[in-house]
Amino acid sequence: MLKSSIKIFLFLYKFKNMLELKKSNYMTILKTTYTYINENFYTNIAIAYSHKIEAIDSLANLQIKFPNAIIKETKANTVLYPGFINTHVHLEFSSNKTTLKYGEFIPWLDSVIKNREDLVAECDNRVMKKACNEMLASGVTTFGAISSFGVELEVCTQTPQKVIFFNELIGSNATTADMLYADFLERLDTSKNCINKGIIPAIAIHSPYSVHPIVLKRAINVAISEKLPLSAHFLESQAEREWLEKESGEFLDFFKKFFSTSRAVTNISEFIESFDEIPTHFTHAVQATKEELAYLAEKNHSIAHCPRSNRLLGCGRLPVEELITLGIPFSVATDGLSSNNSLNIFDELRASLMLHHQAPLDKFSNLLIKAITSVPAKFFNLNSGLIEIGKDADFAIVTLPDMPSSVEDIALQTILHTNEVTEVIIGGKIISS
Numbered sequence: 001m002l003k004s005s006i007k008i009f010l011f012l013y014k015f016k017n018m019l020e021l022k023k024s025n026y027m028t029i030l031k032t033t034y035t036y037i038n039e040n041f042y043t044n045i046a047i048a049y050s051h052k053i054e055a056i057d058s059l060a061n062l063q064i065k066f067p068n069a070i071i072k073e074t075k076a077n078t079v080l081y082p083g084f085i086n087t088h089v090h091l092e093f094s095s096n097k098t099t100l101k102y103g104e105f106i107p108w109l110d111s112v113i114k115n116r117e118d119l120v121a122e123c124d125n126r127v128m129k130k131a132c133n134e135m136l137a138s139g140v141t142t143f144g145a146i147s148s149f150g151v152e153l154e155v156c157t158q159t160p161q162k163v164i165f166f167n168e169l170i171g172s173n174a175t176t177a178d179m180l181y182a183d184f185l186e187r188l189d190t191s192k193n194c195i196n197k198g199i200i201p202a203i204a205i206h207s208p209y210s211v212h213p214i215v216l217k218r219a220i221n222v223a224i225s226e227k228l229p230l231s232a233h234f235l236e237s238q239a240e241r242e243w244l245e246k247e248s249g250e251f252l253d254f255f256k257k258f259f260s261t262s263r264a265v266t267n268i269s270e271f272i273e274s275f276d277e278i279p280t281h282f283t284h285a286v287q288a289t290k291e292e293l294a295y296l297a298e299k300n301h302s303i304a305h306c307p308r309s310n311r312l313l314g315c316g317r318l319p320v321e322e323l324i325t326l327g328i329p330f331s332v333a334t335d336g337l338s339s340n341n342s343l344n345i346f347d348e349l350r351a352s353l354m355l356h357h358q359a360p361l362d363k364f365s366n367l368l369i370k371a372i373t374s375v376p377a378k379f380f381n382l383n384s385g386l387i388e389i390g391k392d393a394d395f396a397i398v399t400l401p402d403m404p405s406s407v408e409d410i411a412l413q414t415i416l417h418t419n420e421v422t423e424v425i426i427g428g429k430i431i432s433s
């Protein structure tokens, strides 16, 4: 009995070793100076990966375990991060540079309406590919594309990055809402056919002022029943708040002019409560009160923080300190080139770092790195955003210009000194931008 147990044990042991040897044929062992694990920066750590992370250990131990693996040792002062996640971008306006009017929200919106056709016409696949490449060069391996027409789907299937493809629902007018909803469903279906090309189908609600509550509820029910990621622009401008609260202000003229109405289709509390059953990624929320933020926290929602977009459209500052106190998870996102001068995620992190000047520097820098890695990965249920066994092998390797004087400063120094990352790896493959 004992003999046969030993035999079985030896057989299993040999079998396991055989499997590992076989695995090591297509494995890479990567050793950088620092590795970002569990919000800390470790030295003397290497990782072994195929399309997923297989093991984390010292280089010597991994070499013993996977003798046939390719060894990749980087230069000095490199940091291995999980690939970055930009949760909110509009690719279809990527041709805008100097056309749109910045400074205040409604004049900007007027300029979007005036120039929309030209901007969208100029924005061909080449322009959108360039936008994807700009994100890639800054280490973004996953992004959330907000799509009003579906025109960016082809580029999103071709880009090496994973794309959360947010089909956007718009339409406040009851008479056209059904038609727009049908179009939205069709776009959603088309994106579902691209799952094998790196597309994660998802739903975006344009905003509280521009979506009729009846179709809003229908779209939310689709997101709940099909477990799709859900996002919505929310309380971006002072004008939006005034319109939803009092049906007055600059949006009154806007709605009279373009929609012949002086009535808002919803109010703030009705809109937020529509999302009670599904944790949602709200973009901006700059004009939300403490009470509204507390409500978002209670319902497990998250926020996309777009500091440069908010600054350029005169919308104000998101009080991140309130979010931190309330425990609301937030991402840092670029928004589109319709309200930004680049899609480089490090430009956005630097803007956030400078904007929130009262936040403790090192602590906030670490939080910013989380806001483009583990935090968005968690709320969108992505198998990435962390260097952990079993996670997808999506990485961004950053090279610091010099040796950091302390590991506590690495997040800050990364944010200050990185424009382009040294290497991007997605699903275990090196990607050149």
Ligand code: BEZ
Pocket: 170, 171, 172, 173, 209, 210, 211
């Ligand atoms: C709407 O479709 O109702 C709408 C679209 C853009 C801005 C405002 C309203």
Ligand code: FE2
Pocket: 088, 090, 146, 233, 283, 335, 336
């Ligand atoms: Fe946006």
